[in-house]
Amino acid sequence: MEKFEPVIVAFCCNYCAYTAADMAGSKRLCYPPNIKIIRVPCSGKVDAIHIIKALEKGADGVLVAGCLEGDCHFKNGNIEASKKVTYIKNLLDEIGIGGERVEMVLMSAGMGERFAQTAIDITKKIRVLGPNPAKSFTPDKASNDL
Amino acid sequence: MITAERKPMEELIECLRPYHRILLVGCNECVTVCSAGGRKEVGILSSALQMAFMKEGKTLEIREITLERQCDPEYIEELVTDISQAEAVMSMACGCGVQEIAKRFKEKPVFPAVNTSFMGASEQQGVWAERCQGCGDCVLGITGGICPVARCSKQLFNGPCGGSTTGKCEINPDIDCAWQLIWDRMKALGIEENYEKNMPPKDWRTSRGGGPRTIIREDLAK
Structure with missing residues (x-):
């Protein structure tokens, strides 16, 4: 059987996780290529609709990475983001897709190792969960609706 | 809204x-x-x-x-x-x-x-609370801008019931007692005498008691 390679969309805050990913690269740390990074100005900018659209378009998992508690450059964007993640987790549970496909993590810009480890962990977790059950949806059709 | x-x-x-x-x-x-x-x-x-x-x-x-x-x-x-x-x-x-x-x-x-x-108002981001029941005969001018119809659990018109405790409603301790709010507001406005006025039984025909309602503005209606 062909090995399942999950697609994981990671919304990374410019001030922490995105820089941490950069740091991971500078340190030559290995992490799975399944993580597709989208840089955002703050994790608080990530809305429920971004997370669910990523899943609808075929992502198997979504990671939202924000600053450590109290370190948000915009005061509480990370807290707001975690509330939206909880909302989407509940919605995914309701429709049987599974809220565990979405995770919120906090880290600082210097935590390259943490980013690499998070990427490894979530890839492992999604691999166990299997492909997104809604993945067979034709992406072309979805884009027409937008 | x-x-x-x-x-x-x-x-x-x-x-x-x-x-x-x-x-x-x-x-x-x-x-x-x-x-x-x-x-x-x-x-x-x-x-x-x-x-x-x-x-x-x-x-x-x-x-x-x-x-x-x-x-x-x-x-x-x-x-x-x-x-x-x-x-x-x-x-x-x-x-x-x-x-x-x-x-x-x-x-x-x-x-x-x-x-x-x-029909409610936004109390804070993500929190909405009931403020109006559309009774068709607004008393907010008498009650200091706080509605006893929508905000008192028992829709009382002449002061609180015996269940009002430390400003909270006995139906749900998270809800403010409307009549406590009304009294506080009357005091702030210096119109405590309004509290002494006996309000007659409300005519509910203007509310849902008269069945589904219609408003017709003759000057606008075709």
Whole structure:
């Protein structure tokens, strides 16, 4: 059987996780290529609709990475983001897709190792969960609706 | 604003199970403000429904549209083209919007995606509370701007009941006692004498007691 390679969309805050990913690269740390990074100005900018659209378009998992508690450059964007993640987790549970496909993590810009480890962990977790059950949806059709 | 909450997904999925092409209609008015049925909520629900059906191996074609207002026939008319291609309609507006669509497009099944709750105000981001019951005979001028009809659990008109404790309602300790609020406000305004005035029994005919209501402005009506 062909090995399942999950697609994981990671919304990374410019001030922490995105820089941490950069740091991971500078340190030559290995992490799975399944993580597709989208840089955002703050994790608080990530809305429920971004997370669910990523899943609808075929992502198997979504990671939202924000600053450590109290370190948000915009005061509480990370807290707001975690509330939206909880909302989407509940919605995914309701429709049987599974809220565990979405995770919120906090880290600082210097935590390259943490980013690499998070990427490894979530890839492992999604691999166990299997492909997104809604993945067979034709992406072309979805884009027409937008 | 009129507040609403999305219905459980299970209920929505069951409504749409027989159909393959649906029109999901949002409203830019009250339900947008209370984050229940605006453009963003339409997008989220559309994705959620798509995924729920894809999981079952069924493709549901969803067209999304958000009208300026669903409670006005002029805006409902904008649905003509899209609705002709849909087998059913799901509306994210309040009950008024759902009924307007049902009235205009008699041949299309229409389902509500939200439970319309109450006329309320925003207490803080993400929190809405009931403020008005549309009784048709406003007493806010006498009660210091706090409504005993909507905010007193027992709709009392002459002071609090015996269940008012430290400013909270006995029905739910999270709810402020309306009459405590009224008294505090009267004191702040220096109109405590209003509290002593005996308010006569309310004539509920202006409320729902007289059946469904209609307002006719002769100068505007055709």
